[in-house]
Amino acid sequence: MSTRVVLAVAVLVVTAVGSGVVVADTPSLSVTVDGEAASGGGEFVLNRNPDLAIEASADDPIDSVVVRINDESVRTLSPNSTSVSEEFTPQLDNNERNTVNVVVRDSAGGVESMQFTITKDGIAPFIGFDSPFESQVGSRPPERVSETESLLTFAGSFDDITGVEVLSIQRRHFYTTLGEERIETSNQQIQNPGSSFSTDVFLGYGQNVIEIRMIDRFQNSRVYSIEFDINDRTAPEVTVDDTPAETRNGSFVLSGEASDNVQIDEVTYSVEGTVDSATLVVSEGDGANPERRSVPFEQEIGLTPGENVVRVTARDVAGRTSTVRRVVVYNDTIVPRMSITNAAPSDGSVRFSGFVSQGSFRRVSVETVDPESGETLDFKQVYDGEATGRNVTFEEQMAAVEDGPTEVVLRVVDREGEEYVRTVSVTPASGAAADAGSGASGGGNSDGGSESGSGADSSGGDGGGASSNDESDANGDDGSDDVTSTPTIIPGFGVGHALVAVVAAALVLLRRRDD
Structure with a gap:
């Protein structure tokens, strides 16, 4: 055999041997967690220890199957067969992300593995309180607390792997009314509060019981019951x-x-x-x-x-x-402030308005009078009651003298029975009301009105026949023709005098009706 043929055979042998190493099969592996297929990098969240099912097979006998949780071997199998099936329930750490790693190795050196995580939430949430007292996460809060304020802030942080879904706070206040024991209850609820919370709760004087309940995603629930005594050492x-x-x-x-x-x-x-x-x-x-x-x-x-x-x-x-x-x-000794304004003739009558304020008066009346005969033409009682100093206003239309001046008379009787009078004269021509005592003669205009009496704001003529309704203070002087002073006081005028005036006015009205 030639050297070239020997080399060719050697190359084929080496190649064949090398090709066999590269294409050798690795074991197959499948894992289920509570019946759900797992995959590399997968995550499971449970509230209990899961059921793990492992299926593995290989062309060559399987030497070992190892299950590690958090880098600790919890299960090792040596089947020495080409397939294996195993089910078991591992013990997982609560409120932790547990890393699970399954490794299969056959006799030919083939290896297959799968890694995933299982989070176990089998414990109810905890609270670490910051207010109204302090406590560490995982520790129980105090059973009884004494406070001197009724409005308390409850605040703290949660410890739960899957998170709190509902936080509820109930306050029960125990008290006695008329010998009967009663309970006043209030409730608050916070949905998905996150990792912490803060809320105000109002407590009653004396004994209160606060119940704080937390519920997580898997309905794990924890309740803290704390008794609060509210003591009040401060006056309002x-x-x-x-x-x-x-x-x-x-x-x-x-x-x-x-x-x-x-x-x-x-x-x-x-x-x-x-x-x-x-x-x-x-x-x-x-x-x-x-x-x-x-x-x-x-x-x-x-x-x-x-x-x-x-x-x-x-x-x-x-x-x-x-x-x-x-x-x-x-100060009820102040003379009443009396005002007649906007006095003017109107279709055979006279219109006017005004007010009385300050002092302490019992009765207020207005009337129209014929200045020549002294006859009362019309009368109205504006106020008759308990002594007052509050503002009494009026706006009237009353009978007037035909083709002649008419006097509008405002009478005020104080709490002692003393009477104050304000008078304004209105003529049909101009309707202006001027104070006779002010010297406002109308500049020779005989149509100008006049006013007598004192102590109230009034309207005065301007000497040209135009009416002026400006008011001035009883103690002021603005330099114009308007004059204000204290009202005329009629000594000894009391209830009897008022009744005579009312009767006289009624007789006048009856006589006018007969005419």
């Missing part, structure tokens, strides 16, 4: 809005706010030296009510002449009180 705070030091009105509005670190029970007021007192905020009992931590109040308070000492007292559910004192001086 009372804030009263600005009040007048002195007023001409017979009343004022008392307003403000009462607040407490726990809960307001009641707010009252009283006026020293009088029977005037009332409840501004009514008690609703001791049951937990977050709206009663701060409550507003507002009340109109009647005043008596002179100094009025008003006290506002707030009481909390623990019985502690705070009082704020305010002094308001009611």
